[in-house]
Each structure stands twice: as C-alpha cells, then as structure tokens.
Amino acid sequence: MRILITTDVFTPTVNGVVTSVLNLRTQLMRRGHDVRILTLSEDNISRKEENVYYIKSFGVNIYPDARATINFHNEYIEEIIDWEPEVIHSQCEFSSFIFAKVISKKLNIPIIHTYHTMYEYYTHYFIKNKSLGKKVVSFLSRKLLNNVTTVIAPTQKVEEILKSYGVENNIVTIPTGINLEKFENEPIKHEIDELKEELGINKEKKVLVTIGRLAREKNVEELLENMKNLLIKDNNLVLLIVGDGPFRKELEKKAKEISIDENVIFTGMINPKDIHKYYKLGDIFVSASQSETQGLTYLEALASGLPAVCKEDLCLRKVIINSYNGFLYKNSNEYLEAIEIILNDNNLYKRMSHNARKVVEEYSEKSFGRQVESIYLNQLLENGAFLTQQGRYSSTFSN
Template sequence: MKILLTTDTFSPSINGVVISVKNLYKELTKRGHEVRILTLSFTGYSYKEGDIYYLRSFDARIYPGARGTFSYKNRFIKEIIKWSPDIVHSHTEFCTLIHAKYIKKRLRLPHIHTYHTMYDDYLCYIFKGKLISKRRAMTIIKKLIGSVDEIITPTQKAKGSLNAYGINRPISIIPTGIDLSRFTIENQYTEKIKGIRNNIGIKEKDKVLIFLGRLGKEKNIDEIIMNVKELNQELDIKMLIVGGGPYMDNLKKMVNELGLEERIVFTGMVPPEEVPLYYSLANIFVTASTSETQGLTYIEALASGLPVVCRYDEAAEGLVINGTNGYMYNNKEEFKQSIKSLISKSGDIQELRGKAKNSVERFSLDVFASEVEKLYLRHIVF
C-alpha cells in the first residue's frame, strides 16, 4: 500500500501525536508499505527530508506550539498527488487535515482520521479561553472530521466524546502502540543512571514518585504536589517532575511556597532517549490528570516496571488494575493509601515490576500496526 500520514505537529516537537505518527510510520514501513508524511515546518520555508514533506508555517499563537500555514498550492502537494497514495490518514484536526481532504477529493481516496486530543481540557489555551466555548468547540470538531470515512480513537473515553459531539462516522478503538523494548534498562546504563542521580540529588535508597509529561494546567499536577506535602508527614518520600510546559513556573512557585524544594525536583525537558533512565530512578508513577485520551506515559511507566497511581479516569480503565499494577484514586485519602500500600510492598519489588510489565504487552508496536493495517484494507479497493 501507498499510505500518506498527515499531522500538524512533528519533530522537533515531542508529544503523543508525534510519537504515534513516528511509530506508525516505522512499523508500516517495516511491513513493506510505502509511507510518506506531510507536516508543518518550524522554519520559514518548505523542504523535503526523506519521506517527510515539511510545509512552511508560522506561529499561529492560538495555543502554545500551534502552527499555521498558507501553503495550500504547494509543489509538494502536487508531488504527493502524482505519487498517488492508496489511502490518507490524518492525525490532527487543523491545517494538514485540510490538505488531507483536498488530496482525498482529488484522488477519490479513503480518508482515515485518528482523534488524539480531548479539546475540552485545552480550551483554556486557545486565545486564553476567551473565544471558544465547549459547545463551539464541539461544532468545530464535528465540522472538521464529520466527513471522513472512519475515525480511530485510542480509548472508549475518546470515542464517547465524539459520540457526544454528534459525530456519526464509524469509529474504531485502536490503542496507540509504543516501543516497549525501550523501557528495558540494560546494565550498560548503570553509570549513566548514577550520574543522573548525583545531578538531581536522588539517592538509591530514596522512595521516589515520578510524574513525566507536559507541564500544563490540565495535568492537575498541583493536586499531586499537595498530596505529597501531606504524605511527607507520614512517609519519607521524594518526587521527580520530568518535562516542560506552560505551567512549570506556577508549579515551581507552589513548591517553593510550600517549602518542598528538598522533596520535589524539577528536571525540565529531557532527551527522548533518556526518558527510560528517569523512569528507572522511581518507585511509583503518579498523575492526577483527567485530560488523557489514552495516557501514553502510563503505558511507558508500566513498561518500565513502575506501578501507576492515577486519579480515576475512563481513559485508564482496563489499563490500571487496582492492587495488580497500581491504583486509581478518587480523593486525597485514597491517593495516600495507594502510595502507602505500594511502598509497603517494596520488598516484593520483582513481583510488582513483573505485573506492571505484563499488563501492557497488548500495547506493542506490532499489535498497533497490525490493527491499523487491517482497518486500511477494509477501505481500499485494489
């Protein structure tokens, strides 16, 4: 098959959409398909790099990191049409989705769309939350993706959101796959891990909680910080906050005001290849976010052998199993009890790690690519 993937966000950005598109490209190519990617450039010009077409774009200033483009009669679009893909698969809802629709119409192709983002939780970033209401957002999303041939969502939660928007297109649930092998730490990393520990002041004997991801208000990290403050009255624990984002300064200020500078460490952004090393420093992954469509970091943590303690969220149902690979909590007391329970089981660390790893085998890249490939074949007439 000739497959065109489109996305407004790609490298050098690091987020769930970028990871998903990269993994899908890699796995489909490995299966013998011819795959190309159409995305937006962070430079002032259009260029092609291997199988990736970058269209010149500008800072749209709608929300942090958003790009816009006026390149709709670009030479690369003509080149893609001449290449004549068998199917187009869009991954974001704005600029390159318009390109995907245009290419679909010109070539009469099937058009698949993956819905990655729950916009209800991100409206505060769009013109600072002053322009688009939830109802208006629903109307926009329905208009943008209501005409595609089939929609992929990673969870039932995301599918339910689209059903609530009144979208009546076929919807298939296919969890995004990740490279599980990345999170198996080999012995050669021992010295590097020691170096990271020394740099950030984490001792090997410390009991460490970790949040890893984008530091946005919607991630509700404030709640975790307050819970950790109370928990430290009963347990001697530390916390790593790994990542960057628009809410970082607010969180650092909060930590300083609470006097938790010795207990909560901010690392900032870390290189993608070092992410597994940071998971290896911790005992438990924690999050209070309810804005996830799937929660790729939950899967990464479990693949690293970390139990997960997360606020109850439909996106985590079937992923986090209470008492097996972690706990979902509904309030502060349940959070504290979950942490205490897991720390008290630290003597059974190998059993805990084994259960965590085994629980995410179904999220492998092979399973992900296989399910997407089957969906494509349902739509293509050769």
C-alpha cells in the same frame, strides 16, 4: 500501499502524537508499504527530508505549540499528488487536515483520521467559559469527523466522548502502540546512579516520578499538594517532574510556596533518547491528569516495571488495575493511602512491578501497526479499489 500521513506536528517536536506517528510509520514500512509524511515546519521555511514534507508555518495561540499555515499551494503538495497515495491517514484537525481534504478530493481517496487530542480540556487557552468551549469543540469535531471515512480512537474514553458530540461516522478503537523494548530492558546500574547524582537524588530516597508536558490541564499542581501531605509522614520522598512546558514557572513557584521545593525536582526538557532512564529513577509512577486520550507515559511507566498511582480516568480502564499493578484514586486520601501501601510492602511492590509489565504487552507497536493496516485494507475493499489493483494487496493478508 502508498500511504500519506498528515500531521501538524512531527520531529523535532516531542509529544504523544509524534510518538504515535513515528511508531506507525515504522510498522507500516516494515510491512512493505510506501509511507510519506506531510507536516508543518517549525519555522517559515518549507523543506523535504527524505519522505517527510515540511510546509512553512507560523505559531498560533490556540493551544501550546500550535502552528498553522496559509501555504496551501506549495510545490510539495503537487509532488505528493503526482505520487498518487491510495489512502490518507490524518492525525490532526487543523492545517494538515486541510491538506488531507484537498489531496483526498483531487485523487478521490479515503481519509482515515485518528482523534488524538481532547480539546475540551484545552479550551481555557482561547475561551474562558468552559461550557461554551465544550460546545464549540463538540460542534467543530462533529462537523470535521463526519467528513472522513473512518475515525480511530486511541481509547474507549475518546470513542464515547466523540459519540456524545454527535459524531455518527464509523469509530474504531485502536490503542496507540509503543516500542516496549527499551523500557523493558534493565538499565546499566552505574548510568542510573550517575543520573541520580546529577539530579541531586539521594540513593536512600524513594522517588515518585511523573513525565510529560507541564501545562495547566495536566493537573501537576495536585501532585504538589499531595506531596506536601506525604512529607508530613515520610520525609524520605522525592517527586521527580520530568519535562517542560508553559506552566513550569507556576509549578516551581507553588512548590516553594508550600515549602516542598527541597523534595521536588524539575528536570526540564530532556533528550527523548534518554526518557527510559528517567522512568528507572522512579519507584512509583504518578499522575493527576484527566486530559489524556490514552497517555503513552502510563504505558511506558508500566513497561518499565513501575507500579502506577493515577487519578481515575476512563482512558485507564484495563490499563491500571487496583491492587494488581497500581491504584486509581479519586481524592487525596486515596492517593496518600495507595503510595503508603505500595512503598511499605516489598512483596506487593514486586508483584505489582511484574504485573505492570504483563498488562502492557498488548500495547506493542506491532499490534498497533497491524490493526491500522487492516483499517486501510478494509477501506480500500469497500471502495472497490482492491478489485482494480490486480491482487497487489493480497500478500499483505498473509503477513
């Protein structure tokens, strides 16, 4: 198949959407498909790099790092139309979705859309009234998604929320796959020791690690408050906060205000190629976010063998299982108790670490690519395209 993926964000940006698109492209190409990506550039210059088209864009204050464009008659769009993709898989709801609709209408081809972002958790960036913000998101999501052929939800949480918005279209839940290999492999010991020394982490310290963009909706403040209470009982702990974002300065200020800054380390932005090493610095993965659609960092942490202690959320159903590979908590007391239980029982820790790796096996990128491919093929079959292509897709079913 000739498959066009449209997305507002792509490399060099690092986030869950980009990771998903990269993994999907890799798997589809391995299965013999011709894949191109249409995205927005990080500046006011359009360019083409191999099979990735970057359309010039500008920043907009909708949510962090959001970009938009008015360049809807770009020469690259004409080049894509001449290429004649057979299916479009859109990944974002703004500018690149407009491209998807234009190309879909021109070629009369289906759009499959993955709903990655729970915008109701981001409305504080542009609407102060939370209730009004949710109504706006509900209306816009319903209007947009009822115009695509199939919606892919990364988790049951997203599927249920979309249905509550009144989305009546076909919704299929497919977890975003990750490349497990680099997280599963044991690191070179001296590299981890050197990284600990570089960050100022004493080898005797136990490390709670959280990884992700530092924004208000990620609720990292709660981790700081919980850390203050943990240190009352055990000063041999470090909270390692990996990543950067618009809320970092406020979090650093908060750590100082509550006098825990000596036990909290902010790494800032790191090279994505090294991310697996930072998981290996930790003893437990922690998160207080409830704004995730799936949360790839949870899966990466589990693949790294880290027990997880995370705030209860529907997206973590069957991912983090109480007393099996970690704990889900509802309040600070449950969080403190979970951390204490895991760190004070070596046998339990080893068992949870083993179980963490077992749980994440079903989230491989191969499984992800295979399931998404089946959506494309079913859609083409429904449209009657399969009958007019002289059996050209039949080999795909045998893979």
